[in-house]
Amino acid sequence: MAIHGLGGLGHLGLQFAIKLGFETAVLSRGKEKEALARKLGAHHFIDTNTADAAKELMNLGGAKVILCTAPNGKAISELVSGLSRDGQMIIVTYINEMMQFSPANLMRGSRSISGWVGGDPEDALRFSVLTGVRPMVEVFPLEQAALAYEKMMSGKVHFRAVLKMGGR
Ligand SMILES: NC(=O)c1ccc[n+]([C@@H]2O[C@H](COP(=O)([O-])OP(=O)(O)OC[C@H]3O[C@@H](n4cnc5c(N)ncnc54)[C@H](OP(=O)(O)O)[C@@H]3O)[C@@H](O)[C@H]2O)c1
Numbered sequence: 001m002a003i004h005g006l007g008g009l010g011h012l013g014l015q016f017a018i019k020l021g022f023e024t025a026v027l028s029r030g031k032e033k034e035a036l037a038r039k040l041g042a043h044h045f046i047d048t049n050t051a052d053a054a055k056e057l058m059n060l061g062g063a064k065v066i067l068c069t070a071p072n073g074k075a076i077s078e079l080v081s082g083l084s085r086d087g088q089m090i091i092v093t094y095i096n097e098m099m100q101f102s103p104a105n106l107m108r109g110s111r112s113i114s115g116w117v118g119g120d121p122e123d124a125l126r127f128s129v130l131t132g133v134r135p136m137v138e139v140f141p142l143e144q145a146a147l148a149y150e151k152m153m154s155g156k157v158h159f160r161a162v163l164k165m166g167g168r
Helices: 008-019 031-039 053-059 073-082 103-108 122-131 142-153
Strands: 002-004 025-028 044-047 063-068 083-091 112-115 138-141 161-164
Touching: 002 008, 002 073, 008 025, 008 063, 008 122, 025 031, 025 053, 031 044, 044 053, 053 073, 063 073, 073 083, 073 103, 138 142, 142 161
Parallel strands: 002 025, 002 063, 025 044, 063 083, 083 112, 138 161
Antiparallel strands: none
8 A cells, every 4th residue: 555645634645554554655755755655654754755655565465455645736647557457546635737648558457446535533533533533633722823823734733733722
């Protein structure tokens, strides 16, 4: 299994994949993300800044599932070739841009692409409690709500901003 993007969704997707027993590769950028991926249990890390991620996935035997959380249509398009036979690409990132896929590329390996949007979180929460999966959040006092919002909007928060009300 491969997780594309190691942010809010990716760091949870990675933990779920590990707890479910998948051999898991993270496709992300830079040493900091590699350290986090390894800390959360990733078996492989592919730096998308320096490597051809699809080729590296094929070197590992191809991904049965690629969970796409990184909001970059071009990068996602290029990953299709990293799917194994019958591999599935599941797009959970929200991007409003056109993507290019070769139908022949899909056909040749009986590969498929689908999208998914979260619904009832009960199963995920129960699974997290049972297995110890936890989100990484930054806690801000309520007085710093503006800073928390700014960090969230600029994608700098790790990985969700939580506001804490003093004394409650
Ligand atoms: N389907 C659903 O139910 C659902 C639920 C919540 C959110 N979403 C959507 O999912 C997307 C991700 O949300 P999030 O909270 O995970 O966002 P996030 O915390 O900003 O994480 C996105 C990650 O993607 C990485 N990334 C961007 N371009 C990349 C590339 N070319 N190669 C590798 N990594 C790349 C970023 O890494 P860098 O740090 O290196 O930039 C960042 O860590 C958003 O579009 C959001 O709207 C969907």
